[in-house]
Amino acid sequence: MVVMTTTVEREDAFERSLDRVLLIGASRGLGLALADEWSGLGRQVVATVRGSSRTPLHDLADHDGREIEIETVDITEPDQIAALRERLDGRTFDLLFVNAGVTNEPEGTVAETSDEEFTRVMITNALSPLRVIEALADLVEPDGTIGVMSSGQGSVANNVNGGHEVYRGSKAALNTYVRSYAARHAGGRRSLVLMAPGWVQTDLGGSEARLTVDDSIPNVVTTLDSLSGSTDLRYVDYLGRTVPW
Template identity: 35%
Template sequence: MRYVITGASRGIGFEFVQQLLRRGETVDAGVRAPEMARRLEPLLHEAGNRLRIHSLEVTSADSVRAFAANVCREPVDVLINNAGVSGQWVGLHELDFEDLERTIAVNALGPLRITSSLLPALRQGIGRKVAHVTSRMGSLSSNTEGGAYAYRMSKAALNMGVRSMANDLRRDGLSCVLLHPGWVQTDMGGQDAPLPADDSVRGMLRVIDGVSMEHSGRFFDYEGAEIPW
């Protein structure tokens, strides 16, 4: 199976690459800047041609076009839209609107750009799955604390986008799901997070492996439990 992963140089994305290569899959990894690919180099030496690393800035139309031109030379079985940023976690009176716009551009618009650009290759794949790493913090009904406007709003927008995407792509036989990875020990999640990245990714891969059309447009956590909108 051939997987495409965005935001692959660190954290959850890096762990996706590691675990997929370990089980024998082929991976195309998108990284924001060439210097960020260094952590992937040892995996490249081990995996050989089963790992390909590409420059990718998900907010840039030109970068996404170049990425798609390279990736779409062969069918893609599974796309994992993982690239994301946290934005500033501040109250209403401290909002930085440029940061808010940037966070929405990465977290909500980026996955739409990538998925749209890779559709020709996804339609040719045998997996026919698109998984989007979102967050429970994008759930409207779960928001009882406020704050974190940029992150919450960007993930809520992503969730709505994927609901529409799932309906649009159903006719192509492509299933689209949203995944909450948990509070994970990464640069974004911090060291106080209770969940190791390998456990989170192992769980999300189990969910992705089991996805069928009946799951399309739904929102799951890394253990497979459905999350309210």
Template identity: 40%
Template structure:
């Protein structure tokens, strides 16, 4: 049975990705920073295949503790999903420094720190997938909206490429994913996609690119996005 470790599985796309992988027969370890009714409900239906772990992704102490608890386990997929929005609609000068620090720590720095701490738990031929966004594409940034969030995902994409370079010898496929614009707390009620459509596409992309090696920035339909 294949085993996924999904970082940030409490709600939204993360919860959807946990459900999708359970439906596909995977064993899933999902992390949350607080209680999740959604995950608890999923565990009722798959008590032997869903493990819930605690992690606030910006905490290096909690990251090290999780790596310790997972010592000896092997994952076919490490999926780093947790992310936040900040400063939407505001000029940079009007965004509090704490919010700027938080969005870069959460969206760019922490996923890479966690991947570094856990990459040795990823099986040969496995996948490390980061939830990026098309808004992180510098090459397609012509309208500038959500610019702080955009910059945090562009920083994530840069760090993903550095991570790949540092792990060039590893037998692992690295993905930066755009899930589409999805009706979650972050995406809002008018977003084009429902969660089920997005996570089905994301899981299909991960499956299609399994074992291919290298790195790719792709959307939920497996379309390449310019970095």
């Protein structure tokens, strides 16, 4: 059963809100929905797309009253991450949230996956988010939040059915690397969150997914707000429930 937040709960969360958001990967899917949710709540959002083509994010940013600033970065290109950092120099944010990610095509076991496809997925989902965090973390307030879109499929403990092996492995690796980052920054005041949004009906999740975007994303935002001020790494789902490593 999906537990939705009430209006009172949403208002309470807004009082603890992360008002200035740097969102990496927002051209479509969950990233676009996050930009929609945050800007709809009056947050100031800097959101990124990968290329120069017009995207649904541009359409959203054109809406009256939406504070969305669009930047461009391909997180698999270190030079582009560095250029984004330079363009944002002097800015500060309450939340850095890294959403960008891919799945593998065609689906298959690890042994059936080509070197090129395995490398693409691992670089995009595991290596590149850490490069983004390392490059942009100093733009986050000392008591701000750094969040990363993970997945319940990144849980090693919960992997009892197999399947989606390359994607699962990339998210498990992502979780491990963020945990290592947290260990290196132990004693800091920033919140660190690995977010599992649930199985959501997007291009990546597919039409058979259990949740709609409206089931997941408002709760993701509320959960991130509720964890603001915590100083330990949390791996949670969209309802704030702890996901086993």
